[in-house]
Amino acid sequence: MTDIFSIANRVLKIAEEEGADHCEVYIMNRNKTDYTFEVKAGKKTFNGISSTIRGIAIRAAKGGKLGFGYSSDFSEEALRFTIRSVLSVAEETQGFEGFTTPKTVSEVKGTYDDETANLSIEKAMELIDLFEDSIKGVNEDILILESSLRHCVISTVIVNTAGVEVEEKGTYIGIGTTLSVKGKEKITYPFNSSRRTMNSLDLEKLGETAANDVLRLTEKKSIETGDYEVILSPKVLAELLSYSFTTSLCADQVQAKLSVLEGKVGEKIASEKLTLYDDGTYEEGLYTTKFDDEGTPTQKTLLIEKGVLKGFLYDSITANIDNVESTGNCVRWEPPTWDVFFARSFSCRPRVWMSNLVIEPGSKKLDELVGEISKGLFLLNIFSGFTMSPSGDFNLPVVHGYIIEKGEITGAIKEATIQGNVFETLKGINAVGADIDIVIPDSTSGSLISPHIRLEKLKVISAD
Amino acid sequence: MVEDIASVVRDLSSLYGVNSVVVLNSEGEKIYSWHRTEADQRRFQLSGKDIKDTFDINKEFIRLAGGDQLRNVILRGRENIAVIEQSGSVIVFAFTDMRANLALLLIRVRRVAENLAKRFGGALI
Amino acid sequence: MKDVLERAVDKAMELGAEYADVRVQRTYSNTIRIVNGRVERTIPSVELTASIRVLKGTWGFSSLTSISETDLLEAVDKTFKTAKVGAERIPEPVKIKEVKPVEDKVRLGDIQDPREIPIEEKMEIIFECDKAARSIDARIVRTDYNYSDSVKEKYFCSSEGSYIEEIIPFTELRIVVVAREGKVIQQTIGRIAASAGQELMAYADPLEVSERLAQDTVKLLSAKSPPSGRYPVVVDNGITGLIALSTGLMTSAYFALMPESELGSFAGKLGQKVCSEAITLTDDPTSAGMPVIFHYDEEGIAAEPVNMIESGVLKTYIHSRETAYKFNAEPRGHSRAPNALFQPKPIVSNAIIKSSDLSFEELIEDVKEGIYLRGVVGATIGRIIQCTTMMGYRIVNGEIGEPLKGATFIVDASKDLFNVDAVANDFDVLPLRLIEGDKFYPVSGGGPHMKFKELKIGG
Incomplete structure (x- = not known):
């Protein structure tokens, strides 16, 4: 790491030589390994990929104007070229008053583990075997079309001319599979789970869950178009919340008058069953970090309390505009950047965005949520919500889901689309489960830590 | 007025790689010319008539090919580019070496021609 | 180095x-x-x-x-x-x-x-x-x-x-x-x-x-919205390009080895008719002026144009060295990757549908009541191509009629590509970005105006 700090400080020096008044250097190193076994045209194949990606992002200001650029070439020549380019493209930026000053960074737990970082290929193969065995243990007719294991170490360093000098290291591990059932090969079920450390990834339980899901999904039945009482899995909720809704919680959008939640702090915007945080310090959270992407300590920020909007997310620039403190939500991410663990990258310009969205669990077990429904649906997986319009209107096909009749799961949804508006949907929550899962939405940065929730009604269009 | 024309033409003459700029009225009379160096001026042998004739020949050429109005003439040598553009009663000619940003050159020639036509449209006699 | x-x-x-x-x-x-x-x-x-x-x-x-x-x-x-x-x-x-x-x-x-x-x-x-x-x-x-x-x-x-x-x-x-x-x-x-x-x-x-x-x-x-329903449809060069690109992707041996995948529908179809006879499809990474050009592919093989489909018949897949071995074919320089961080795989570069000798006027002359679509706003491709176009025109008795707003149309490659009646003698190309998970490839599709006997518009 000392090596990285010396590179970072070298950049500050070059920036000074080139006439910058302020400079910030962000260096990210991502070390990722991915093993995949896949059945292609009836034959098992293997793909083993590892990557070590590092890059340096530079923000520099001269005469009050701020610019951004990046390089993955660490040579003196490339760094100087980048700084010159950054200064040549610098723009007036409202709210920029210099970079973050040093503060005590947050203590976080469960975000790094040596064993996960240094997982050998032999150990990885054992883990895949364990996972596959737990799937096959449920039913011998289950076909494993794909199984994969990946792990990753990310280290970041931030240094700026205001005196910030911070570093951190995090680990990630994930398992994935695509399953089918003999005689029902048309139905394929993808399943994924990611955690921060090897010990918190319960492979046996995950294998059983995936296997039980696919078995229940083979009994496809048509449903009728109409309003249904619906249980949303954390994954479905992540797809609904992570685009328009999250965007409207970001201070830059509020300040640009693009957020439908502008001016609604203190108002009831959701069911009183809903309490929501953004928590960059959540233990073992996938987006848990000691500091945000400009070096501000992360924190737990109350966004919705019992349905009432409490506030917005800020980075240092938007905080200056509203004369408040940053909530530690400076995030280096832009669409369509995506990663199975951590979608932030040195190549993205900093902005305001979520870390871990956390929904406070309720008291009902999943069995109870299901048992109380006389006629309804249980959605496991839907199309990604990233195409959603800023108004929050959605129209998304269901990928996998169950039919509930008289408190029991009686089949799987054949083909259907859900329709509605995210902001309206949140008003209709009638129960929040007691369980917790950590999931990441497609095509965006951030995770959702949430129980299953139940909606009074949701419009479902049958495709038959 | 020459001062005023010079201030409009500066937009073009300040572009990297541009060596000569000539402004003509619709009769083909030189009403302004600029050369980056004395050497450029010495080498430059084109008369206003040469420039106007080239533009007119091409105007006819486009018409005979079945085309519409001619906007500009672009000539590319191995080492140089020449552009002639007409806007209203003004013809602007620019001569550059290959270092010039061709895209920006075309934009600025057009802008200068339009601005001159706008400001001095009737007065360039 | x-x-x-x-x-x-x-x-x-x-x-x-x-x-x-x-x-x-x-x-x-x-x-x-x-x-x-x-x-x-x-x-x-x-x-x-x-x-x-x-x-x-x-x-x-x-x-x-x-x-x-x-x-x-x-x-x-x-x-x-x-x-x-x-x-x-x-x-x-x-x-x-x-x-x-x-x-x-x-x-x-x-x-x-x-x-x-x-x-x-x-x-x-x-x-x-x-x-x-x-x-x-x-x-x-x-x-x-x-x-x-x-x-x-x-x-x-x-x-x-x-x-x-x-x-x-x-x-x-x-x-x-x-x-x-x-x-x-x-x-x-x-x-x-x-x-x-x-x-x-x-x-x-x-x-x-x-x-x-x-x-x-x-x-x-002030243009009217296009009608919904099934109509004879003429598409412009860019939309033809989009269809060429999508079809071109299906000719990749990589996808042909995954019959269950969205782009795997040409698996096992070598030598068979996969679309209308009016379609001849080429992938050419070498021709000057096109959006994608390379002399050598990501496996160091000299790139050359390949006709994957000739008069509607699938003649060959495009290959990497690995798939070429499996199919006993020659790799001809079509392995691509967004940059050196990704593994090479056979992906089309400039997918081109060949022009005919028919003029645009001749192409539309027998259309009594149809729609002419122009410009691609956005599209998802796969076996089903869903595309939003920029604008349209009515075609009435073989003539271009009033302008229409953009329409959404759906092409089911397994059926609708057989419905292509004819192609014209013009050519243009549409630069596109192919996004696949975290990868992004510059690609292009091109060709002439193309006529479908019938295509589903809107709804």
């Missing part, structure tokens, strides 16, 4: 590899975005990417952003071990088709190198275009300019003795214009892109393109 890359592949062979290659790509790029005349962002960047691929029963692959000898040699060790362990767990070893080694250096052609143009000049061009578009009409409420240029320096070195260097430029401008009148909102998109330098911004005349686009956008405000 050559020495260090050779030492890396030599090391892999010493460890016992059957084959190894190293790829390096250094990309200099600039992106500029100007929205409503204001700079939204400008990002300069230098990206260095490298990867090592080792064959030992199966592939091991490592990518990195360093080309130091220590880092490369360490990656070789790891990659070799990955391949070896993985190979023990699969039933059939991976083999690759033999090819002759090549040594070559492809220099930057006669272009205006974007690295030598100050960013202020590039911005001025875009500002001018933006101003021109917005000054067309007060009803234009939004203009969005996305400009990017890049120069890629690529290096390839294999254990078989190939060593190739190639420099590839790319310049692109995407323009979105939105007009509004009351509640009616109209959006149009213009695209300029080529494997070229800054001179593209002169030849492609972005100023003219901007003005036209703005005029079209305003005109469309």
